[in-house]
Amino acid sequence: MSRVEVKEKKPHLPSKNERRVFWAALVTGTFTIVEAIGGILSGSLALLADAGHMLADTAALVLAWLAFRIGRKPADTRRSYGYQRLQVLAALINGIALFFIVIWILIEAVARLLEPVEVLGGIMLIVAAAGLLINLLAFIILHGGDHHNLNVRGALLHVWGDLLGSIAALTAAGVILGTGWTPVDPLLSLFVALLILRSAWMLMRKSAHILLEGTPDWLDVEELRGRLTEAIPEVEDIHHVHVWLLTSENPLLTLHASVRQGANYDHTLVAIKECLRKQYGIDHSTVQIETHSCADKA
Known part of the structure; x- marks a missing residue:
């Protein structure tokens, strides 16, 4: 425990x-x-x-x-x-x-x-x-x-x-x-x-x-997706990314991460959050790890 x-x-x-x-x-x-x-x-x-x-x-x-x-x-x-x-x-x-x-x-x-x-x-x-x-x-x-x-x-x-x-x-x-x-x-x-x-x-x-929950001016979502997939080998794709601000100093983020079969999911999750924290200053993030098709897709 x-x-x-x-x-x-x-x-x-x-x-x-x-x-x-x-x-x-x-x-x-x-x-x-x-x-x-x-x-x-x-x-x-x-x-x-x-x-x-x-x-x-x-x-x-x-x-x-x-x-x-x-x-x-x-x-x-x-x-x-x-x-x-x-x-x-x-x-x-x-x-x-x-x-x-x-x-x-x-x-x-x-x-x-x-x-x-x-x-x-x-x-x-x-x-x-x-x-x-x-x-x-x-x-x-x-x-x-x-x-x-x-x-x-x-x-x-x-x-x-x-x-x-x-x-x-x-x-x-x-x-x-x-x-x-x-x-x-x-x-x-x-x-x-x-x-x-x-x-x-x-x-x-x-x-x-x-x-209106707009994306922060300083953040490019496509650049963020590319950086995460390049920096973390276990990540195959980043999608359903939503970034907004609680206040002007507090960014919040949710995303889905498709990872390779057999990857260490806990390690991958920690790596994603660490990258978000160090590279973008996002301390509050919710990350959904996926190994098959996205559950939110029609």
């Missing part, structure tokens, strides 16, 4: 990604209040609009943090893979939120171009400069996280949008103070909105691809 090792279950502790998203949300949320007050005191719709933008981003960062926190829950009988997919779902929601924020910025910018508003450049400059420092701090906090994690990427894109907004507001305040030309504010907002739109689209596309 084989000996079964019982591993002690370790508590699910907060990851560095979760902690970084939490602090970014706290920093962004705190300054949202400051910027709203600055917008009211200066009468600047630009600052009030950016405060609304940062409020939406704070909500997105809180959502990303909750996805990490709930994702730490262990697997159960109803969700055998646990709750890790919430990270991808949160990233998709963040991408959609960014898309609607861009639409709002575009509408607001056009309205300001058609009907310019008076802006107190001095207060706007001070608040925009403070916003730049705060958003830079939040960006540095998130930039140290895992860039392959879609949830972190979604949060980083929101902060990146805030950072660009602060730079645009700071530039606009300088131009307004120097020349009095107020249309520079909505014009710079349009430029920032287009940059955010591209990032939002990429985030939504990647998240949707994972949720």
Whole structure:
């Protein structure tokens, strides 16, 4: 009888990604209040609009943090893979939120171009400069996280949008103070909105691809089949290959392997899994060994 090792279950502790998203949300949320007050005191719709933008981003960062926190829950009988997919779902929601924020910025910018508003450049400059420092701090906090994690990427894109907004507001305040030309504010907002739109689209596309069980971009299934048959002499054919992602860092795979008669099946199975682990970083795989015709063929 084989000996079964019982591993002690370790508590699910907060990851560095979760902690970084939490602090970014706290920093962004705190300054949202400051910027709203600055917008009211200066009468600047630009600052009030950016405060609304940062409020939406704070909500997105809180959502990303909750996805990490709930994702730490262990697997159960109803969700055998646990709750890790919430990270991808949160990233998709963040991408959609960014898309609607861009639409709002575009509408607001056009309205300001058609009907310019008076802006107190001095207060706007001070608040925009403070916003730049705060958003830079939040960006540095998130930039140290895992860039392959879609949830972190979604949060980083929101902060990146805030950072660009602060730079645009700071530039606009300088131009307004120097020349009095107020249309520079909505014009710079349009430029920032287009940059955010591209990032939002990429985030939504990647998240949707994972949720649709798409094959990882970095993996060529035909190349994988060829490598396994070449590297393992006992394997005659690899078929019914399915590869997908649980999260952006966790690939999963199932396949059927036709092996020669008389081959050591256990040894072949171990060799296949070892190749998948070393060559492709796939730790979770289900391999069906076949010696005759495939049972799934009609």
